[in-house]
Amino acid sequence: MVQRGNLFILSAPSGAGKSTVIRELLGQEMVPAETLQFSISHTTRQPRRGETDGRDYHFVEKAAFLEMTGRGEFLEWAEVHGNLYGTSQGAVEPFLAQGIDMLLEIDVQGAEQVMSRVEDAFGVFLVPPSYAELKRRLIGRGLDDAAVIARRLAVSAWETKRYVNYDYVIINRDAALAARALAAIILEKRFQRKRCVDEVTAILAEFPQEIPLDDP
Ligand code: ADP
Ligand code: 5GP
16 A cells, blocks of 8 residues: 655744745755645635746636535635635645645644644744844735735734744745755655555565574
8 A cells, every 4th residue: 555645834924935945956866756746725716926836826706716615615715815715636636545645735724724634744933033024025025016015014924923833943044045945844744654554564574584593
């Protein structure tokens, strides 16, 4: 039987650097790309410049999103900054079943739903170095208009206080270092003894059980 993959959640206030840290992680070799999948969420938000449907998000109308919630298709969903976002079961389950780890970049409300429903779900919270730096990053990113930025900053303290519900915290001062910390967390979970029992049992089965003392 294949050992199920682990499910990791990465949350942070908008602009703290989730996407940047994930990009850094993909550029490093600590976690081979084929061993980690990023779930693609559904959202009712409008695509930003440079975003592609089916790659960054599945962009859907509100009615279609609500139909999916009615059919119980989401592992979690929430209203975030005035739009609906959700992780479908189909975006996650096939990979976990194949033993591939999943990383969900979702908000604090969705994270709490997943952590309470899924065994072997681990939450990582990314904290910006300061409020001033968070604001600088959100403005500097240049993708959202002033009203959207204000709305995101307004909930940033409320979101960041929820770090207490997570298993791990990384302060994103340097993105490359933050990515190494995230990789270390993902790797550490792969080497838990309980996850290795089947493999070690198979290796041990090939050992002769009684080795004569005079057999070198
Ligand atoms: P999020 O995905 O959390 O909304 P992004 O990854 O889009 O945030 O980052 C927001 C902005 O901050 C981007 O312009 C990015 O280049 C910048 N940024 C992210 N991490 C760092 C860092 N450690 N140091 C300096 N700038 C950063
Ligand atoms: P953005 O619009 O900047 O891409 O994302 C805004 C917020 O929505 C971020 O906090 C992001 O983590 C969160 N988010 C993205 N996808 C999902 C999802 O599937 N579920 C939930 N609950 N939040 C999500």
